[in-house]
Amino acid sequence: xxxxxxxxxxxxxxxxxxxxxxxxxxxxxxxxxxxxxxxxxxxxxxxxxxxxxxxxxxxxxxxxxxxxxxxxxxxxxxxxxxxxxxxxxxxxxxxxxxxxxxxxxxxxxxxxxx
Amino acid sequence: xxxxxxxxxxxxxxxxxxxxxxxxxxxxxxxxxxxxxxxxxxxxxxxxxxxxxxxxxxxxxxxxxxxxxxxxxxxxxxxxxxxxxxxxxxxxxxxxxxxxxxxxxxxxxxxxxx
Numbered sequence: 001x002x003x004x005x006x007x008x009x010x011x012x013x014x015x016x017x018x019x020x021x022x023x024x025x026x027x028x029x030x031x032x033x034x035x036x037x038x039x040x041x042x043x044x045x046x047x048x049x050x051x052x053x054x055x056x057x058x059x060x061x062x063x064x065x066x067x068x069x070x071x072x073x074x075x076x077x078x079x080x081x082x083x084x085x086x087x088x089x090x091x092x093x094x095x096x097x098x099x100x101x102x103x104x105x106x107x108x109x110x111x112x113x114x
Numbered sequence: 115x116x117x118x119x120x121x122x123x124x125x126x127x128x129x130x131x132x133x134x135x136x137x138x139x140x141x142x143x144x145x146x147x148x149x150x151x152x153x154x155x156x157x158x159x160x161x162x163x164x165x166x167x168x169x170x171x172x173x174x175x176x177x178x179x180x181x182x183x184x185x186x187x188x189x190x191x192x193x194x195x196x197x198x199x200x201x202x203x204x205x206x207x208x209x210x211x212x213x214x215x216x217x218x219x220x221x222x223x224x225x226x227x228x
Contacts, residue, residue, distance in 0.1 A: 031214055033214070033215070035216075040220055041220060042118075042204060042218035042219055042220045043204070043206075043216070043218040044218075045215045045216070048213050048214065048215065050214075056213060058213065058215060059215070090157065090158065092216075094214075099146075099165065100214045101146045101165075101208035101210070101214055101216075102148075102160065102163055103160075103214070104160065105150075105157045105158040105159075106157060107156070107157040108156075108157050
């Protein structure tokens with residue numbers, strides 16, 4: 001079954017404590033991306049990766065880092081989280097052989113920064 | 115820059131009634147359009163997509179959407195709503211200019227009255 005998985009699903013942390021949200025896909029696609037969802041704003045792209053070792057900024061990259069060392073994994077790193085990064089985060093990837101625009105989303109990670 | 119407008123923040127319908135959720139987009143070229151649904155506490159599920167061809171597209175769960183270029187719209191419809199359709203619905207347009215970014219509307223929250 002084609003899947004995008006994220007861990008953890010829920011995370012409460014304090015300002016400044018580095019954290020990593022993992023994302024893994026078994027759909028064998030080169031493209032992966034991260035979005036954040038905030039009430040009244042919809043989803044906004046944070047970073048994306050066109051392939052291994054190829055990453056680029058989306059619309060709201062400030063305060064985030066990513067890496068893409070393997071095809072299936074695309075972790076999101078918050079080196080010094082702040083309360084304005086409290087949000088619901090989604091990782092997404094297309095299915096291999098399908099359109100790169102048709103993206104499937106993980107279950108989400110709800111992050112609270114106090 | 116592309117944008118998506120969902121003018122209705124909340125909609126309430128009675129079970130069995132028909133449903134239409136509005137979506138207007140702004141994009142210079144032929145758009146790739148999507149509707150996603152998010153049930154409470156869940157991730158986003160792709161309902162349907164439009165890339166080209168027939169302007170009336172069928173999706174899962176009995177939903178359909180019609181692409182109208184002249185009105186820059188991609189409204190979602192369902193002939194008879196079920197209580198389980200209560201969720202938040204997001205319209206999105208894909209950027210074909212690089213990054214494969216999905217630009218989302220702010221969502222429409224659907225409530226179904228029994």
